Amino acid sequence: xxLRLREIALQLDEKEELIPVxxxxxxxxxxxxxxxxxxxxxxxxxxxxxxxxxxxxVDFCCVDEVExxxxxxxxxxxxxxxxxxxxxxxxxESKPKILVVGMGPAGLFSALTLxxxxxxVSLIERGRPVxxxxxxxxxxxxxxxxxxxxxIQFGEGGAGTFSxxxxxxxxxxxxxxxxxxxxxxxxxxEEILWQAKPHxxxxxLRQVLVNxxxxxxxxxxxxxxxxxxxxxxMFNQNISAGIINDSEWIECEQLILAVxxxxxxxxxxxxxxxxxxxxxxxxxxxRVEHPLELINQIQYxxxxxxxxxxADYRLAWNDxxxxxxxxxxxxxxxxxxxxxxxxxxxxxxxxxxxxxxxASRSNSALVVSVNTEDFSATDVLAGIRFQQKWEHAAYLAxxxxxxxxAQPLLEFLEGRGxxxxxxxxxxxxxxxxxxxxxxxxxxxxRQALPVFNRRMRGFVGPEATLIGVETRTSAPVRIVRDQxxxxxxHKGLFPTGEGAGYAGGIMSAAIDGINAATTIIKTNCx
Numbered sequence: 001x002x003l004r005l006r007e008i009a010l011q012l013d014e015k016e017e018l019i020p021v022x023x024x025x026x027x028x029x030x031x032x033x034x035x036x037x038x039x040x041x042x043x044x045x046x047x048x049x050x051x052x053x054x055x056x057x058v059d060f061c062c063v064d065e066v067e068x069x070x071x072x073x074x075x076x077x078x079x080x081x082x083x084x085x086x087x088x089x090x091x092x093e094s095k096p097k098i099l100v101v102g103m104g105p106a107g108l109f110s111a112l113t114l115x116x117x118x119x120x121v122s123l124i125e126r127g128r129p130v131x132x133x134x135x136x137x138x139x140x141x142x143x144x145x146x147x148x149x150x151x152i153q154f155g156e157g158g159a160g161t162f163s164x165x166x167x168x169x170x171x172x173x174x175x176x177x178x179x180x181x182x183x184x185x186x187x188x189x190e191e192i193l194w195q196a197k198p199h200x201x202x203x204x205l206r207q208v209l210v211n212x213x214x215x216x217x218x219x220x221x222x223x224x225x226x227x228x229x230x231x232x233x234m235f236n237q238n239i240s241a242g243i244i245n246d247s248e249w250i251e252c253e254q255l256i257l258a259v260x261x262x263x264x265x266x267x268x269x270x271x272x273x274x275x276x277x278x279x280x281x282x283x284x285x286x287r288v289e290h291p292l293e294l295i296n297q298i299q300y301x302x303x304x305x306x307x308x309x310x311a312d313y314r315l316a317w318n319d320x321x322x323x324x325x326x327x328x329x330x331x332x333x334x335x336x337x338x339x340x341x342x343x344x345x346x347x348x349x350x351x352x353x354x355x356x357x358x359a360s361r362s363n364s365a366l367v368v369s370v371n372t373e374d375f376s377a378t379d380v381l382a383g384i385r386f387q388q389k390w391e392h393a394a395y396l397a398x399x400x401x402x403x404x405x406a407q408p409l410l411e412f413l414e415g416r417g418x419x420x421x422x423x424x425x426x427x428x429x430x431x432x433x434x435x436x437x438x439x440x441x442x443x444x445x446r447q448a449l450p451v452f453n454r455r456m457r458g459f460v461g462p463e464a465t466l467i468g469v470e471t472r473t474s475a476p477v478r479i480v481r482d483q484x485x486x487x488x489x490h491k492g493l494f495p496t497g498e499g500a501g502y503a504g505g506i507m508s509a510a511i512d513g514i515n516a517a518t519t520i521i522k523t524n525c526x
Contacts, residue, residue: 039058334360
């Protein structure tokens with residue numbers, strides 16, 4: 001048996017070696033009775049800044065554990081450790097042929113689950129392997145031509161490859177610990193297993209993807225890059241093959257479609273083939289950048305400390321009159337803003353951070369909810385055209401040069417003042433951001449910014465810059481499926497992950513991919 005104690009607080013200058021002493025003091029017993037201990041969670045408590053604390057959850061073994069648990073039954077933060085299976089996996093007697101489309105987290109983890117169960121898996125990706133993809137993106141940022149098939153949205157790892165590598169999720173699911181452990185197995189830093197807000201960082205994530213791919217190949221997975229999903233065939237009312245690049249057929253008994261939220265041509269393909277789709281709300285807005293030390297000062301009461309990570313934040317406000325939500329999204333501490341475009345003459349930005357999060361600026365999306373009635377009541381693909389309209393407006397505002405339109409926050413809010421300073425790759429150009437967004441988004445942001453400043457004093461100031469536009473917060477279309485994850489209209493088709501409209505972020509997409517694979521395994525076992 002082992003015991004778990006939560007909410008163990010250390011001052012910033014106290015060493016972690018003091019944790020056993022803290023445990024003994026809280027539970028009133030001799031520290032020498034602790035045989036072993038390990039950190040299982042580590043977070044930050046900055047509610048009383050600048051007196052910031054590091055807060056730990058620790059598992060430990062000691063003498064007389066049962067007695068210690070009984071004598072401290074009044075300590076609500078103490079409990080017995082319950083050993084849980086990371087994930088219940090099944091094995092297949094038969095070897096069904098499964099086609100997985102997309103190498104983002106949903107596609108990768110569904111392929112992993114199926115391959116380890118014994119299925120014959122083909123995994124295709126329209127973009128290129130991560131090393132070539134990085135070169136394509138760097139060439140674009142350096143002034144080269146946009147590669148519509150290999151960019152920040154498309155390629156090995158999906159859109160998350162050029163992000164912060166956040167591994168947080170609001171879901172409670174037994175697969176979460178399993179996913180984190182597998183990522184560590186493939187080279188992610190071990191601390192993601194206990195961080196309260198784990199992240200890998202874009203730089204570390206790239207090697208994880210290479211190791212992930214090598215392992216899938218060792219399992220016999222047939223991986224094909226530069227292979228765009230362009231159609232499918234049905235036989236006896238069931239998916240029987242996927243069509244690749246309009247020229248190659250891959251036979252399959254089930255097809256997992258994990259294409260991501262930017263595969264707009266795939267949505268059109270599905271609509272043309274009568275796959276059941278529906279409109280879905282999403283959000284659009286801008287990126288906001290501040291100096292890293294400013295956000296640290298606001299959140300911690302100090303510009304930096306060797307024991308503190310770069311500060312993050314989460315802001316949200318609901319407009320009571322319009323019932324719209326305005327909120328921060330995908331906050332990247334110590335990162336950079338990037339041109340994340342994937343279509344000709346459509347400019348979209350995103351944020352990314354490396355593992356150390358030590359760049360000089362921090363950024364976050366500030367977005368406003370968009371309802372289906374804002375773009376159309378009938379056409380299922382109207383949300384895509386709505387996104388494209390404002391991405392094209394941003395492209396033109398950036399002087400049709402792939403430079404992102406940007407404006408000092410004070411100028412956007414008050415009409416004057418502020419500095420234009422941005423990390424954005426490749427560059428920014430000063431512009432009136434009113435012309436890059438719908439009027440209701442602009443007015444909502446102007447209402448929310450003073451509210452955010454009251455919550456984070458200094459958020460609105462001369463050092464803040466706004467960059468446009470952020471439109472790819474989530475899919476504008478949902479591929480409708482039943483409670484088992486199978487398409488309502490096409491048997492054998494399993495829409496999965498962010499592109500299906502059922503997930504948001506690396507963790508929830510990976511969970512969705514595992515769920516789809518598990519359903520297929522049970523179906524073939526049954």
